[in-house]
Amino acid sequence: MVIITCHTNADFDCLSSMVGIKKLFPEGIIVFAGSQERTVIEFLKTYPIEFQRYKDIDLSKISRLIIVDTHSQHRIGKFKEIIQKKGVQTFIYDHHARKKGDIHGTFETIKDVGATATLITEILRDKKIKITPIEATLLCLGIYEETGSLIFASTTEYDLMAAAYLLKHGANLNIVSNYLKPAMSLEDLALLNELVSSLTEEQVHGIRIKIGVAYRVRYIIDIAHLAHNIMDMEEMDALIIIVNMDGKILIVARSKTKELNVSALLSHYGGGGHSAAASATIGNEMSLDVLKDDIIEKLYETVSPSTTAENVMTSPVITITHNASIKDASKILTRYGINVLPVMKNNKYIGQISRENIEKALFHGFSGSTVSTFTTTDALTTTLQTPIKDIEDLMIEQNQRFMPVIENGAVIGVITRTDLLRTIYEKYLRGSSIEDDTPTPKHVSARNITSVMNERLPLRILDILITAGQAADEIGMEAYLVGGLVRDLLRARRNLDIDIVVEGDGIAFAEIMAQRLEGRLVTHKRFQTAKITNLKGLDEIDIATARTEYYESPAALPTVETSSIKKDLYRRDFTINTLAIKLNKLDFGRLIDFFGARADIRDKTIRVLHNLSFIEDPTRAFRAVRFSERFRFKISKHTINLIKSAVKFDLFEKLSGSRLYDELILIFTETDAVRAVKRLNKYGLLRVIHPKLLYDEQMIELLQNIHDTLSWYKLSYIGSDINVGMLYLQSLVSTLNQEDRQTALDRLSTPPMIMEIIVKGLDKYLEIEANINPKDPVSIYDLLKNIGIETILFVMASCKNVEKQRALSRYLLEYRDIIPMLKGRDLIEMGLMPGPIFSEIFEGIIHKRIEGIILDIEGEIDFVKTRYL
Secondary structure, eight states: OEEEEEOSSBOHHHHHHHHHHHHHOTTOEEBOSSOBOHHHHHHHHHSOOOOBOGGGOOGGGOSEEEEESOOOGGGSGGGGGGTTSTTOEEEEEEOSOOOTTOOOOSEEEEOOSSOHHHHHHHHHHHTTOOOOHHHHHHHHHHHHHHTTTTTSTTOOHHHHHHHHHHHHTTOOHHHHHHHHSOOOOHHHHHHHHHHHHHOEEEEETTEEEEEEEEEESSOOSOOHHHHHHHHHHSOOSEEEEEEEETTEEEEEEEESSTTOOHHHHHGGGTOEEETTEEEEEEESOSOHHHHHHHHHHHHHHHSOOOOBHHHHOBOSOOOEETTSBHHHHHHHHHHHTOSEEEEEETTEEEEEEEHHHHHHHHHTTOTTSBGGGGOBOOOOOBOTTSBHHHHHHHHHHTTOSEEEEEETTEEEEEEEHHHHHHHHHHHHHHTTOOOSSOOOOTTOOSEEOHHHHHHHSOHHHHHHHHHHHHHHHHTTOEEEEESHHHHHHHTTOOOOOEEEEEESOHHHHHHHHHHHHTOEEEEETTTTEEEEESBTTBSOEEEEEOEEEEOSSTTOOOEEEEOOHHHHHHTSSBGGGOOEEEOSGGGTTEEEOSSOHHHHHHTTEEOBSSTTHHHHOTHHHHHHHHHHHHHTOEEOHHHHHHHHHHHHTTGGGGSOHHHHHHHHHHHHHHSOHHHHHHHHHHTTOHHHHOTTOOOSHHHHHHHHHHHHHHHHHHHTTOOOOOOHHHHHHHHHHTTSOHHHHHHHHHHTTOOHHHHHHHHHHHHHHHHHHHHOOTTOHHHHHHHHTTSOHHHHHHHHHHOOOHHHHHHHHHIIIIITTOOOSOOHHHHHHTTOOSSHHHHHHHHHHHHHHHHTSOOSHHHHHHHHHHHHO
């Protein structure tokens, strides 16, 4: 016998899931494990569904028990007695997170979605099982009830897609609306009034929780909807209602905040649900007052601490001593791009000075005065454990934009208006989202992407990242995955370059990692960076201390200092490269996005972080083109204007040639060079290489021919690697005269070997094109045998004569790899003495093989005997 059941006090998610599962197991019998909510009973009166009563079931005949919408053994009534029975298979379909002591099924389908009905709908859809309009309506009821009509934070994209599928198959939203918003009876209204009147508020770790109690002689089937009404009427983070009725006590809990998981709270009373909504039913041995006190005590164990200053602050902090000059203070503000400096005396905080006050002091001629003269000493400060809500109130009320976090007189962090706005925004994004049970971490993002990491990263990479988090925890550091891997993870593109940044001693962290991964460690103490190599299944891992940087002059190399992850990410070139993922165990998988990277990745936009980005590092202009072409992203209008301004101000004149060369080669190797050069010209960047470089018809045709020739080469599987970047650079400078060509190559600090190949190749180009004879294969071979492949490909692309192009391709495909089968030792065995004659013999063999006269080793032997013996 196959039984389909659900949790006691069945709701529409239960009923719809059981009906859906019966479509998969037609032999199954629907049996309620206990009572049903009132709206479910009303629905069954109008739309009868075949089911049997529990008391009519012979438990001994059950071979398979299918449980939906729960895997708690305490919520399936007397069916609990058979879940461990030998010979009974247990199938579980649920959307709730597993807890300790839950049933482990023979077969389980558990998915983090808003409703079990969503899960069942997906299965029916994928198996192409037809459903009737009333079945679609019932499944829709289950989804809408469990997700609050698709507005609860627990709602996922899968719930929306499932609802759309059901609507397409006849779901009636009028029926759904009728049962989700039932009219309240006089009895309901009286109970609602009593609960509201009894509400008391508890502040637990900064979370506002209201608790209401009531007593009823007669059992009321469904009171859960009253909780929603109260939540709409009152301002609170969470609600708990306790009703004693007919010898039982029903507890219903709802939560809007991730700090309180009500399912975990009510598990103490044998209840369950999910983090935003849960219920429990117990005996009435305890009085309501005693039970209320017990729940409050459990709340302090269950509620995670709310966000505090420690979670939000930026550290370390740039400070200034009280006896420094106003002129020095101005330099520090400019160097680090900040607006306020905490002022220190004997390593103790005494106040703060703002950019506005410094500029006014300079204007009035006080550049030599000490900072202490203009320090604001009565600005508010805060401590590590101050709730962010209190800090928010203080900063708004006092109109203070900079709040130092003080411990033992020292400044250990600061909270700015930007930090505060980001925290408020992230809270808004989360809404009532309570995806996990962890407290709000430092630098929290509105999204945890652990599931994305599990799906898209190889197990080896995940193991390394978990190890990094554990190592960071052990030595009290914060570790983050940064760089292209994070960016491409969101783009669903493969990238296995591991870059880790730690807030702390990066080299000490790297030493631990190298030991655990059994890799070779290379450190650069000056820059606080390290590299771990010789790893199994991975090239290397880059590790760095979180740093900030400033530029002494435009286009200069930066000066780097230890800083926070936020400042470290601010050093990056574009917003799309500023993402980080927290690796510490408590916050593993938290995506950190200070600068709107996710939005720019979604909108496919390349954007700089600040207006001086190209002034500080002009190579970023070339990088913008590279990323734009590589990812097919657009460059924001403002960023384009900044590139053009950098060109206008001749900032590239101060840029070292080697940095420019490196960026140019990356553009040629990573992108469609034809499109990229067009973009470089559009923004005036070709003139940076040489003012006479013209993007004219000649260059366009040559670049396109190079592109087509390279495509042919790759498709021909010739096998030899070629330097694509060098070939495109050769093409670019080929449009210049010899003197200008040399100037351009010198400007790029082209490596000597590469420069020699390019110059000689261009010198040989006309000679090759003039002397190649398509009708004489041997002369083709002799002409090209000592010429590099890149030069041959350049000649192919430049040549207008089709027959000559074919001759060049024949050399690469047929003649180039011909070698004699005979070796030197074979000639010695034939009686020949080693010497220049060997080269002559081998050359002659190759010529005859090209002509088709020699076909095998016997032919080579005959050739030698005839000519040389």
